[in-house]
Amino acid sequence: MAGELDLARERYCEVLGHRYRVADVLPLLAGIAALKGDTEAAMSWWTELLLLKPDHVLALLEKGALLLKTGERAEAIACFEMAATVSPDNPLALNNLAVALAQADRHHEALNGFRRLARLQPENVMPQHQVRRMTSRIVPFWHIPMLNDVRRNDAFEAAIVRAVAARGPDAQVLDIGAGSGLLSMMAARAGARRIVTCEAVPVIAEAAGRIIEKNGFADRIDVINKVSTELAVGHDLMSRADILISEILSSDLLAEDVLSTFEDAHARLIKEDALVIPRAATAVGCLAESDVLGDYCFVGEVSGFDVSEFSALSTNRLPVHGSMTNWRRLSLDVDLQTIDLTRKKHAEELRRLEIPVMADGVATGIIQWMKIDLAEGVEFSNHPSNYCDGGWLQVLHPFPKPVKVRQGSTFSIMVGHDRSSLILMPATLEEACA
Template structure:
């Protein structure tokens, strides 16, 4: 059979086998066609798609890359390559491929949707509400102004966790010119550079697309910084590796006695009862069946949106844990905490929020009775099982941290 007829036969058979669900056999036909014509565009793309469907991601990625190399301007192949790169945990390469596909086919709404879906998955949702939190912004700016007033405009400023670049922009607006800010997510670092240039401060701020622990003194950072500012605290204080980051900065990147913003953070909280939140924190019966073992799989921490209308307070506000962020090291800790009970009820857990000491006389909190939703939300630390409590008694808890998360549990 002439090669052209063989190629047509392999293609027809491959498509028929694919429709019938015989994916392995279809792949063999496309591969046979590629041996006849290594540059066949349909065979390159379809074999890559089949490898992906057959859960062979590494081979699929190689096949998509080969297809793209043979047809570098094909938007369909570029989009397929981008999806494979994203699935292979190569988001930066995937973004570049999507951008090339959109440049080749700018009117395609599917490509724009896929790129937006990918980029938004790389940027935690809380960035936007945090930027819109005026009280938080004002508090950080007041602390930055205080530090620069003490150190002078020539102070070297290190901003860890660039995000949008807002804290660095505040420092530049206050007159600082030696600002270095680092960001571990390349897409966010790229966007921050755009925002900094848009606001005319690119001469004062250097964005380094690295985590702070990878910064090299004398290279990324000309000298040890006089001021550290960072908002990498999570809603439960610790989940973003804040202790490792601040300790490393003090060891390597800050001069002794540098201003640290924030300088302390406290986890505050109270016991609550809440039938509404109980339906998120645990389960007992469903459709008449006992499904209570599934409650053991529920997350111990849940973000709580809105104010305390859905909760009934069972104790006063208490300081659960305080972190001195100027300390050089922080050991894990777990200590007893006696909680006074104000009302009879079924304690679902502890509703926790944060209180920051940013500078002398400058603080911030997201108390759920007064603060609207922002980037930092109150967290429900649900007990393994709700605990009945009586007014006038005390509930014994264990409170502490393991360096990466808060621990709040009823004492045994």
């Protein structure tokens, strides 16, 4: 077989030397080079063909595939884009372009490509599967359980109803982080007539627009596909907002850049006396002991080998699904960190906190949850005693190593934040368990 390929290549090169039917011979030479694993030669032949015929679809597809294989994603995407332009309904061109975009982490463009292919081939399961796969990569899983969290929804709506009643139906409402559009629709149902909501993720913004229209509020709510820091008063909003609503708090309080977002809103987007929902949020927690959770964070001897050094590479936070894990509290609840979302500026914080220990045990870390102040008399908490597997989960902040604690003593931790994440670290690890 190899000898036959070599002979064929010789003959085709002879034909090419006479410049006879060049556009027909070059694909054959490129194909032979590819079969022999000579990527560089195959690329060269396809490039030569494209110099003769820049819109040669096969050459664009094959060269694009070789470029993608060698890691040259931008060049591969350019080839596939050209092929899709020349042949708009070519399934292979659409599929290859979407795959290359996905590999280049251009997920939204990849999703649109797979959607286009799914419309072109409704009977083909593969593009439908890719649409779902790409959507799952773009849209975090927690959106659905959060929407199904009745207690959270009721608390937000109670605060929103009070705010709209206080400021009147013509108040400008700004909702940062539209998601499904739920909070904006609550404001509209409460009587607000001017609502702007922004959403950075295109596919989520599109869904919010459809949901808002379906529920009859499209005349009151404008969905803008931007991050809030790109909004401009006088362009996206008629005026600075009288009411700010946002649910961008994460389970561990700060991970979604909440402080920078609220600071920017105070500086540019809302009035001095604007009502802010939520007004504040507090991280609450307790020392916890758990063999189950410990197995997610620490390792010692495995199959007769000491691999404990790998514990240094473990996660610094672990979502806790209340119905899926067991843990024992070693202290009462302690307020760890409060952030006042009505403040215009926030600096990093770090302080020492003494936690009274109520039981002997080995502390895996701090189990943390939230207490949210939405309005006067309106609070929400995902306390683990009566709340699990909702939109906001409890979070384990594991210590670098398990720590022995004694009933009646106090355990010192350094607590604070670096503006984007909570800091919860033992002040000392003198009693750390090996």
